[in-house]
Amino acid sequence: MTTTTEAPAAGAKGHTDPAGALVGGTAVVPVQTRSERPWSFDPADFATPTGREVNWKHTPLARLQSLLLNEPAPHDVIGVEVEGAAGLEQGRLTVGQSPRGEVFRPEDLPSAIAWAQEAEAPLLRIPAGVELDEPVVVRLTGRGGVAHAHVVIEAQANSRGTIILRHEGTAEQAQNVEIIVRDGAALTVVSVQRWDDDAVHLSAHQARVDRDATLTHIVVSLGGAVVRVNPSVELAGAGANGNLYGLSFSDAGQHLESQVYLHHKGPHTVGDVLYKGALQGASARSVWIGDVLIGPDAVGTDSYEANRNLVLTDGARADSIPNLEIETGDIVGAGHASATGRFDDEQLFYLQARGIDEEEARRLVVLGFLIEIVQKLGIPSLEEEFTAAIEAELAGEPAA
Numbered sequence: 001m002t003t004t005t006e007a008p009a010a011g012a013k014g015h016t017d018p019a020g021a022l023v024g025g026t027a028v029v030p031v032q033t034r035s036e037r038p039w040s041f042d043p044a045d046f047a048t049p050t051g052r053e054v055n056w057k058h059t060p061l062a063r064l065q066s067l068l069l070n071e072p073a074p075h076d077v078i079g080v081e082v083e084g085a086a087g088l089e090q091g092r093l094t095v096g097q098s099p100r101g102e103v104f105r106p107e108d109l110p111s112a113i114a115w116a117q118e119a120e121a122p123l124l125r126i127p128a129g130v131e132l133d134e135p136v137v138v139r140l141t142g143r144g145g146v147a148h149a150h151v152v153i154e155a156q157a158n159s160r161g162t163i164i165l166r167h168e169g170t171a172e173q174a175q176n177v178e179i180i181v182r183d184g185a186a187l188t189v190v191s192v193q194r195w196d197d198d199a200v201h202l203s204a205h206q207a208r209v210d211r212d213a214t215l216t217h218i219v220v221s222l223g224g225a226v227v228r229v230n231p232s233v234e235l236a237g238a239g240a241n242g243n244l245y246g247l248s249f250s251d252a253g254q255h256l257e258s259q260v261y262l263h264h265k266g267p268h269t270v271g272d273v274l275y276k277g278a279l280q281g282a283s284a285r286s287v288w289i290g291d292v293l294i295g296p297d298a299v300g301t302d303s304y305e306a307n308r309n310l311v312l313t314d315g316a317r318a319d320s321i322p323n324l325e326i327e328t329g330d331i332v333g334a335g336h337a338s339a340t341g342r343f344d345d346e347q348l349f350y351l352q353a354r355g356i357d358e359e360e361a362r363r364l365v366v367l368g369f370l371i372e373i374v375q376k377l378g379i380p381s382l383e384e385e386f387t388a389a390i391e392a393e394l395a396g397e398p399a400a
Helices: 109-117 345-352 358-376 380-395
Strands: 021-023 026-028 078-083 089-094 120-126 136-155 160-181 186-194 200-209 214-223 226-235 241-250 255-264 270-279 285-294 302-311 317-326 333-341
Touching (some): 109 136, 109 160, 120 160, 136 186, 160 214, 186 200, 186 226, 186 380, 200 214, 214 226, 214 255, 214 358, 214 380, 241 255, 241 285, 241 358, 241 380, 255 270, 255 302, 270 285, 270 317, 270 358, 285 302, 285 333, 302 317, 302 358, 317 333, 358 380
Parallel strands (some): 120 136, 136 160, 160 200, 186 214, 214 241, 241 270, 255 285, 302 333
Antiparallel strands (some): 021 026, 078 136, 089 120
16 A cells, blocks of 8 residues: 655645544655555555545545444345346456456555455456447345445447446445446446435446547436445546546435546546536535546546536535646646536526426426436436436435
Protein backbone atom coordinates (compact mmCIF):
# COMPACT_ATOMS: atom_id res chain seq x y z
CA MET A 1 0.00 0.00 0.00
CA THR A 2 1.42 3.37 -1.00
CA THR A 3 1.48 5.78 1.94
CA THR A 4 3.15 9.18 1.99
CA THR A 5 4.84 10.14 5.26
CA GLU A 6 7.03 13.00 4.08
CA ALA A 7 6.07 16.61 3.50
CA PRO A 8 4.80 17.27 -0.03
CA ALA A 9 7.31 18.56 -2.51
CA ALA A 10 7.38 22.21 -3.45
CA GLY A 11 4.69 22.96 -5.98
CA ALA A 12 2.58 19.94 -5.02
CA LYS A 13 -1.12 20.15 -5.80
CA GLY A 14 -3.59 21.19 -3.16
CA HIS A 15 -5.66 18.48 -1.57
CA THR A 16 -9.25 18.10 -0.45
CA ASP A 17 -8.58 16.23 2.77
CA PRO A 18 -7.67 18.86 5.38
CA ALA A 19 -8.01 16.41 8.26
CA GLY A 20 -5.18 14.18 7.10
CA ALA A 21 -4.82 10.90 8.95
CA LEU A 22 -2.88 9.10 11.63
CA VAL A 23 -1.46 5.65 10.95
CA GLY A 24 0.40 4.01 13.82
CA GLY A 25 0.59 7.36 15.57
CA THR A 26 2.43 8.95 12.62
CA ALA A 27 1.01 11.91 10.76
CA VAL A 28 0.34 11.11 7.11
CA VAL A 29 0.22 13.76 4.44
CA PRO A 30 -3.23 13.71 2.82
CA VAL A 31 -3.62 12.42 -0.71
CA GLN A 32 -2.86 15.26 -3.11
CA THR A 33 -5.09 14.14 -6.00
CA ARG A 34 -7.66 11.42 -6.72
CA SER A 35 -5.23 9.42 -8.85
CA GLU A 36 -2.82 9.08 -5.91
CA ARG A 37 -5.28 7.30 -3.63
CA PRO A 38 -3.51 4.37 -1.87
CA TRP A 39 -4.55 0.80 -2.64
CA SER A 40 -3.81 -2.68 -1.35
CA PHE A 41 -5.18 -6.21 -1.59
CA ASP A 42 -4.47 -6.73 2.11
CA PRO A 43 -7.17 -5.47 4.51
CA ALA A 44 -4.51 -5.06 7.22
CA ASP A 45 -3.03 -2.18 5.21
CA PHE A 46 -6.16 -0.07 5.75
CA ALA A 47 -6.99 1.67 9.01
CA THR A 48 -10.61 1.54 10.12
CA PRO A 49 -12.32 4.67 8.73
CA THR A 50 -13.06 7.43 11.24
CA GLY A 51 -15.14 9.72 9.03
CA ARG A 52 -12.38 12.29 8.67
CA GLU A 53 -11.02 10.72 5.49
CA VAL A 54 -11.93 12.44 2.23
CA ASN A 55 -13.60 9.30 0.84
CA TRP A 56 -15.60 8.60 4.04
CA LYS A 57 -16.50 12.04 5.37
CA HIS A 58 -20.03 12.00 3.89
CA THR A 59 -20.85 8.34 4.66
CA PRO A 60 -22.75 7.25 7.82
CA LEU A 61 -20.09 4.89 9.17
CA ALA A 62 -22.13 3.95 12.24
CA ARG A 63 -24.61 2.19 9.95
CA LEU A 64 -22.08 -0.09 8.26
CA GLN A 65 -19.82 -1.34 11.03
CA SER A 66 -20.35 -5.00 10.09
CA LEU A 67 -18.67 -4.39 6.74
CA LEU A 68 -15.53 -2.97 8.39
CA LEU A 69 -14.72 -6.28 10.13
CA ASN A 70 -12.44 -8.75 8.38
CA GLU A 71 -14.29 -11.82 9.58
CA PRO A 72 -15.43 -14.85 7.55
CA ALA A 73 -19.00 -14.58 6.30
CA PRO A 74 -21.30 -17.34 5.01
CA HIS A 75 -21.52 -17.79 1.24
CA ASP A 76 -25.28 -18.35 1.03
CA VAL A 77 -26.41 -14.87 2.10
CA ILE A 78 -26.95 -13.77 -1.51
CA GLY A 79 -28.93 -15.98 -3.87
CA VAL A 80 -27.76 -15.75 -7.49
CA GLU A 81 -29.80 -16.37 -10.64
CA VAL A 82 -28.53 -15.65 -14.17
CA GLU A 83 -31.10 -15.05 -16.91
CA GLY A 84 -30.56 -14.66 -20.66
CA ALA A 85 -27.07 -16.15 -20.60
CA ALA A 86 -27.05 -17.54 -24.17
CA GLY A 87 -23.65 -16.73 -25.67
CA LEU A 88 -22.15 -15.78 -22.29
CA GLU A 89 -19.22 -17.68 -20.80
CA GLN A 90 -19.26 -18.21 -17.05
CA GLY A 91 -16.56 -19.43 -14.71
CA ARG A 92 -14.86 -18.83 -11.37
CA LEU A 93 -11.49 -17.21 -10.73
CA THR A 94 -9.23 -17.80 -7.76
CA VAL A 95 -6.85 -15.10 -6.55
CA GLY A 96 -4.04 -14.85 -9.10
CA GLN A 97 -6.09 -16.39 -11.91
CA SER A 98 -6.37 -14.02 -14.89
CA PRO A 99 -8.18 -11.78 -15.59
CA ARG A 100 -9.05 -11.33 -11.89
CA GLY A 101 -6.95 -8.45 -10.58
CA GLU A 102 -5.97 -7.21 -14.04
CA VAL A 103 -7.82 -3.95 -13.38
CA PHE A 104 -9.13 -3.95 -9.83
CA ARG A 105 -7.17 -2.38 -6.95
CA PRO A 106 -8.98 -2.10 -3.57
CA GLU A 107 -8.93 1.50 -2.34
CA ASP A 108 -10.68 1.13 0.98
CA LEU A 109 -11.15 -1.38 3.79
CA PRO A 110 -14.51 -2.93 2.76
CA SER A 111 -13.24 -3.42 -0.80
CA ALA A 112 -10.05 -5.13 0.41
CA ILE A 113 -12.09 -7.37 2.72
CA ALA A 114 -14.39 -8.33 -0.15
CA TRP A 115 -11.35 -9.20 -2.28
CA ALA A 116 -9.85 -11.36 0.44
CA GLN A 117 -13.11 -13.07 1.40
CA GLU A 118 -14.09 -14.05 -2.16
CA ALA A 119 -12.02 -17.19 -2.74
CA GLU A 120 -13.57 -17.81 -6.16
CA ALA A 121 -14.82 -14.79 -8.06
CA PRO A 122 -17.60 -15.32 -10.60
CA LEU A 123 -16.58 -14.51 -14.18
CA LEU A 124 -19.06 -13.23 -16.77
CA ARG A 125 -17.37 -13.11 -20.19
CA ILE A 126 -18.68 -12.08 -23.59
CA PRO A 127 -16.42 -13.93 -26.09
CA ALA A 128 -14.57 -12.08 -28.85
CA GLY A 129 -16.78 -11.07 -31.74
CA VAL A 130 -20.00 -12.20 -30.02
CA GLU A 131 -23.04 -9.93 -29.87
CA LEU A 132 -25.56 -10.92 -27.19
CA ASP A 133 -29.15 -10.99 -28.45
CA GLU A 134 -30.61 -9.88 -25.13
CA PRO A 135 -29.40 -8.44 -21.83
CA VAL A 136 -27.95 -10.81 -19.27
CA VAL A 137 -29.70 -10.31 -15.93
CA VAL A 138 -27.88 -11.35 -12.77
CA ARG A 139 -30.47 -11.38 -9.99
CA LEU A 140 -28.85 -11.08 -6.55
CA THR A 141 -31.31 -11.66 -3.70
CA GLY A 142 -30.24 -11.02 -0.13
CA ARG A 143 -31.42 -13.46 2.56
CA GLY A 144 -30.13 -11.50 5.56
CA GLY A 145 -26.63 -11.29 6.99
CA VAL A 146 -23.18 -10.08 5.95
CA ALA A 147 -21.89 -10.89 2.47
CA HIS A 148 -18.76 -10.24 0.44
CA ALA A 149 -18.38 -10.51 -3.33
CA HIS A 150 -15.94 -9.91 -6.16
CA VAL A 151 -17.34 -10.19 -9.70
CA VAL A 152 -15.37 -9.99 -12.96
CA ILE A 153 -17.09 -8.85 -16.16
CA GLU A 154 -15.07 -9.10 -19.38
CA ALA A 155 -16.10 -8.03 -22.87
CA GLN A 156 -13.53 -9.48 -25.23
CA ALA A 157 -12.42 -7.80 -28.46
CA ASN A 158 -15.22 -6.56 -30.75
CA SER A 159 -17.98 -8.08 -28.62
CA ARG A 160 -21.33 -6.42 -27.78
CA GLY A 161 -23.62 -6.92 -24.81
CA THR A 162 -25.48 -5.68 -21.77
CA ILE A 163 -25.19 -7.08 -18.24
CA ILE A 164 -27.64 -6.04 -15.51
CA LEU A 165 -26.90 -6.61 -11.83
CA ARG A 166 -30.16 -6.53 -9.84
CA HIS A 167 -29.91 -6.30 -6.05
CA GLU A 168 -33.02 -7.18 -4.04
CA GLY A 169 -33.98 -8.52 -0.62
CA THR A 170 -31.89 -7.67 2.42
CA ALA A 171 -28.21 -8.03 3.29
CA GLU A 172 -25.15 -6.11 4.39
CA GLN A 173 -22.93 -6.49 1.36
CA ALA A 174 -19.44 -5.32 0.40
CA GLN A 175 -19.10 -5.90 -3.32
CA ASN A 176 -16.38 -5.41 -5.94
CA VAL A 177 -17.17 -5.35 -9.66
CA GLU A 178 -14.19 -5.56 -12.01
CA ILE A 179 -14.96 -4.58 -15.61
CA ILE A 180 -12.65 -5.09 -18.60
CA VAL A 181 -13.66 -3.81 -22.05
CA ARG A 182 -11.21 -5.04 -24.68
CA ASP A 183 -10.35 -3.40 -28.01
CA GLY A 184 -13.38 -2.50 -30.11
CA ALA A 185 -15.94 -3.92 -27.66
CA ALA A 186 -19.12 -2.17 -26.56
CA LEU A 187 -20.41 -3.08 -23.10
CA THR A 188 -23.28 -1.76 -21.01
CA VAL A 189 -23.32 -2.53 -17.29
CA VAL A 190 -26.40 -1.56 -15.27
CA SER A 191 -26.32 -1.84 -11.48
CA VAL A 192 -29.81 -1.72 -9.97
CA GLN A 193 -30.29 -1.30 -6.21
CA ARG A 194 -33.86 -2.14 -5.18
CA TRP A 195 -32.98 -3.52 -1.78
CA ASP A 196 -35.37 -3.72 1.17
CA ASP A 197 -35.40 -0.78 3.56
CA ASP A 198 -32.85 -2.25 5.99
CA ALA A 199 -30.13 -3.29 3.50
CA VAL A 200 -26.58 -1.88 3.42
CA HIS A 201 -24.70 -2.02 0.12
CA LEU A 202 -21.11 -0.85 -0.45
CA SER A 203 -19.94 -1.46 -4.00
CA ALA A 204 -16.71 -0.52 -5.78
CA HIS A 205 -16.82 -0.76 -9.57
CA GLN A 206 -13.49 -0.45 -11.38
CA ALA A 207 -13.22 -0.59 -15.16
CA ARG A 208 -10.67 -0.27 -17.95
CA VAL A 209 -11.75 0.60 -21.49
CA ASP A 210 -9.28 -0.25 -24.25
CA ARG A 211 -8.72 1.05 -27.79
CA ASP A 212 -11.87 2.12 -29.69
CA ALA A 213 -14.04 0.44 -27.03
CA THR A 214 -17.09 1.84 -25.26
CA LEU A 215 -18.42 1.33 -21.76
CA THR A 216 -21.84 2.60 -20.73
CA HIS A 217 -22.16 2.31 -16.97
CA ILE A 218 -25.49 3.08 -15.29
CA VAL A 219 -26.27 3.10 -11.56
CA VAL A 220 -29.93 3.07 -10.44
CA SER A 221 -30.38 3.32 -6.66
CA LEU A 222 -33.93 3.25 -5.34
CA GLY A 223 -33.93 0.92 -2.32
CA GLY A 224 -31.81 0.21 0.74
CA ALA A 225 -30.92 1.99 3.97
CA VAL A 226 -27.34 2.87 2.94
CA VAL A 227 -26.28 2.38 -0.67
CA ARG A 228 -22.85 3.50 -1.85
CA VAL A 229 -21.83 2.60 -5.42
CA ASN A 230 -18.48 4.06 -6.51
CA PRO A 231 -17.58 3.65 -10.21
CA SER A 232 -13.96 4.19 -11.30
CA VAL A 233 -13.35 4.08 -15.05
CA GLU A 234 -10.03 4.36 -16.90
CA LEU A 235 -10.21 5.23 -20.59
CA ALA A 236 -6.90 3.59 -21.36
CA GLY A 237 -6.89 3.09 -25.12
CA ALA A 238 -6.92 5.56 -27.97
CA GLY A 239 -10.49 6.42 -28.97
CA ALA A 240 -12.04 4.88 -25.83
CA ASN A 241 -15.48 6.11 -24.74
CA GLY A 242 -17.01 6.17 -21.29
CA ASN A 243 -20.65 7.04 -20.55
CA LEU A 244 -21.39 7.12 -16.82
CA TYR A 245 -24.99 7.74 -15.79
CA GLY A 246 -26.83 7.56 -12.50
CA LEU A 247 -30.36 7.81 -11.13
CA SER A 248 -31.38 7.88 -7.47
CA PHE A 249 -34.49 8.61 -5.44
CA SER A 250 -33.85 8.96 -1.72
CA ASP A 251 -36.71 9.01 0.76
CA ALA A 252 -36.90 9.36 4.55
CA GLY A 253 -33.95 7.74 6.31
CA GLN A 254 -32.16 6.65 3.13
CA HIS A 255 -28.54 7.46 2.31
CA LEU A 256 -27.69 7.03 -1.39
CA GLU A 257 -24.14 7.82 -2.48
CA SER A 258 -21.87 7.61 -5.52
CA GLN A 259 -18.25 8.67 -5.84
CA VAL A 260 -17.44 8.69 -9.55
CA TYR A 261 -13.92 8.74 -11.01
CA LEU A 262 -13.25 9.03 -14.74
CA HIS A 263 -9.59 8.91 -15.82
CA HIS A 264 -8.82 9.94 -19.40
CA LYS A 265 -5.51 8.19 -20.00
CA GLY A 266 -5.32 7.49 -23.73
CA PRO A 267 -5.55 10.01 -26.58
CA HIS A 268 -8.80 11.10 -28.22
CA THR A 269 -11.05 9.68 -25.53
CA VAL A 270 -14.60 10.86 -24.85
CA GLY A 271 -16.37 10.93 -21.48
CA ASP A 272 -19.91 11.82 -20.52
CA VAL A 273 -20.95 11.76 -16.85
CA LEU A 274 -24.49 12.63 -15.78
CA TYR A 275 -26.09 11.72 -12.44
CA LYS A 276 -29.54 12.89 -11.39
CA GLY A 277 -31.31 12.44 -8.07
CA ALA A 278 -34.53 13.32 -6.30
CA LEU A 279 -35.04 13.46 -2.53
CA GLN A 280 -38.11 13.61 -0.35
CA GLY A 281 -38.77 13.06 3.35
CA ALA A 282 -37.04 13.98 6.58
CA SER A 283 -33.36 12.90 6.68
CA ALA A 284 -33.35 11.78 3.04
CA ARG A 285 -29.74 12.12 1.91
CA SER A 286 -27.78 11.82 -1.29
CA VAL A 287 -24.06 12.29 -1.90
CA TRP A 288 -22.36 12.63 -5.27
CA ILE A 289 -18.64 13.23 -5.71
CA GLY A 290 -17.35 13.38 -9.26
CA ASP A 291 -13.64 13.35 -10.16
CA VAL A 292 -12.41 13.65 -13.74
CA LEU A 293 -8.69 13.45 -14.50
CA ILE A 294 -7.39 14.23 -17.97
CA GLY A 295 -3.86 12.82 -17.97
CA PRO A 296 -0.79 14.25 -19.72
CA ASP A 297 -1.09 11.83 -22.66
CA ALA A 298 -4.85 12.27 -23.12
CA VAL A 299 -4.60 14.70 -26.02
CA GLY A 300 -7.78 15.36 -27.96
CA THR A 301 -9.99 14.52 -24.95
CA ASP A 302 -13.62 15.61 -24.85
CA SER A 303 -15.15 15.29 -21.38
CA TYR A 304 -18.05 16.64 -19.37
CA GLU A 305 -19.51 15.72 -15.97
CA ALA A 306 -22.68 16.98 -14.30
CA ASN A 307 -24.83 16.25 -11.27
CA ARG A 308 -28.39 17.56 -10.81
CA ASN A 309 -30.54 17.12 -7.70
CA LEU A 310 -34.17 17.96 -7.04
CA VAL A 311 -35.11 18.41 -3.37
CA LEU A 312 -38.84 17.82 -2.93
CA THR A 313 -39.37 18.36 0.82
CA ASP A 314 -37.86 20.08 3.83
CA GLY A 315 -35.32 18.02 5.76
CA ALA A 316 -33.78 16.37 2.69
CA ARG A 317 -30.14 17.09 1.84
CA ALA A 318 -28.03 16.60 -1.27
CA ASP A 319 -24.24 17.01 -1.30
CA SER A 320 -22.67 17.46 -4.72
CA ILE A 321 -18.93 17.92 -5.28
CA PRO A 322 -17.54 17.98 -8.85
CA ASN A 323 -13.76 18.02 -9.43
CA LEU A 324 -11.80 18.36 -12.67
CA GLU A 325 -8.03 18.00 -13.20
CA ILE A 326 -6.41 18.69 -16.57
CA GLU A 327 -2.78 17.81 -17.19
CA THR A 328 -2.57 18.64 -20.89
CA GLY A 329 -3.55 21.74 -22.84
CA ASP A 330 -4.33 19.86 -26.04
CA ILE A 331 -7.98 18.91 -25.53
CA VAL A 332 -11.25 19.30 -27.43
CA GLY A 333 -13.18 20.32 -24.35
CA ALA A 334 -13.73 19.68 -20.65
CA GLY A 335 -16.23 20.92 -18.12
CA HIS A 336 -18.21 20.13 -15.04
CA ALA A 337 -21.40 21.36 -13.40
CA SER A 338 -23.53 20.80 -10.33
CA ALA A 339 -26.96 22.08 -9.38
CA THR A 340 -29.30 21.35 -6.47
CA GLY A 341 -32.65 23.03 -6.08
CA ARG A 342 -36.34 22.79 -5.35
CA PHE A 343 -39.33 22.80 -7.69
CA ASP A 344 -39.38 25.53 -10.26
CA ASP A 345 -42.46 27.56 -9.29
CA GLU A 346 -42.77 28.85 -12.84
CA GLN A 347 -43.06 25.30 -14.18
CA LEU A 348 -45.75 24.51 -11.62
CA PHE A 349 -47.62 27.71 -12.44
CA TYR A 350 -47.42 26.97 -16.17
CA LEU A 351 -48.92 23.49 -15.71
CA GLN A 352 -51.58 24.58 -13.21
CA ALA A 353 -52.61 27.43 -15.50
CA ARG A 354 -53.50 24.77 -18.05
CA GLY A 355 -55.85 22.93 -15.74
CA ILE A 356 -53.44 20.43 -14.19
CA ASP A 357 -53.81 20.10 -10.42
CA GLU A 358 -50.78 20.69 -8.19
CA GLU A 359 -50.14 17.03 -7.33
CA GLU A 360 -50.17 15.96 -10.96
CA ALA A 361 -48.05 18.96 -11.91
CA ARG A 362 -45.40 17.99 -9.37
CA ARG A 363 -45.42 14.41 -10.65
CA LEU A 364 -44.86 15.61 -14.22
CA VAL A 365 -42.00 17.90 -13.19
CA VAL A 366 -40.16 15.13 -11.33
CA LEU A 367 -40.69 12.60 -14.11
CA GLY A 368 -39.50 15.12 -16.66
CA PHE A 369 -36.39 15.74 -14.57
CA LEU A 370 -35.42 12.08 -14.09
CA ILE A 371 -36.63 10.58 -17.36
CA GLU A 372 -33.46 11.65 -19.17
CA ILE A 373 -31.49 9.01 -17.28
CA VAL A 374 -34.24 6.39 -17.58
CA GLN A 375 -34.23 6.76 -21.36
CA LYS A 376 -30.46 6.22 -21.55
CA LEU A 377 -31.02 2.61 -20.50
CA GLY A 378 -32.33 1.74 -23.95
CA ILE A 379 -34.19 -1.27 -22.52
CA PRO A 380 -37.99 -0.77 -22.70
CA SER A 381 -38.82 -3.15 -19.84
CA LEU A 382 -36.42 -1.36 -17.48
CA GLU A 383 -37.60 2.05 -18.61
CA GLU A 384 -41.20 1.08 -17.77
CA GLU A 385 -40.15 -0.42 -14.43
CA PHE A 386 -38.19 2.61 -13.28
CA THR A 387 -40.79 5.09 -14.44
CA ALA A 388 -43.38 3.19 -12.37
CA ALA A 389 -40.94 3.06 -9.44
CA ILE A 390 -40.44 6.83 -9.53
CA GLU A 391 -44.19 7.38 -9.56
CA ALA A 392 -44.57 5.01 -6.60
CA GLU A 393 -41.87 6.92 -4.70
CA LEU A 394 -43.70 10.18 -5.34
CA ALA A 395 -46.95 8.66 -4.11
CA GLY A 396 -45.26 7.18 -1.04
CA GLU A 397 -46.21 3.64 -2.05
CA PRO A 398 -44.17 0.49 -1.25
CA ALA A 399 -41.73 -0.55 -3.97
CA ALA A 400 -43.12 -3.15 -6.37
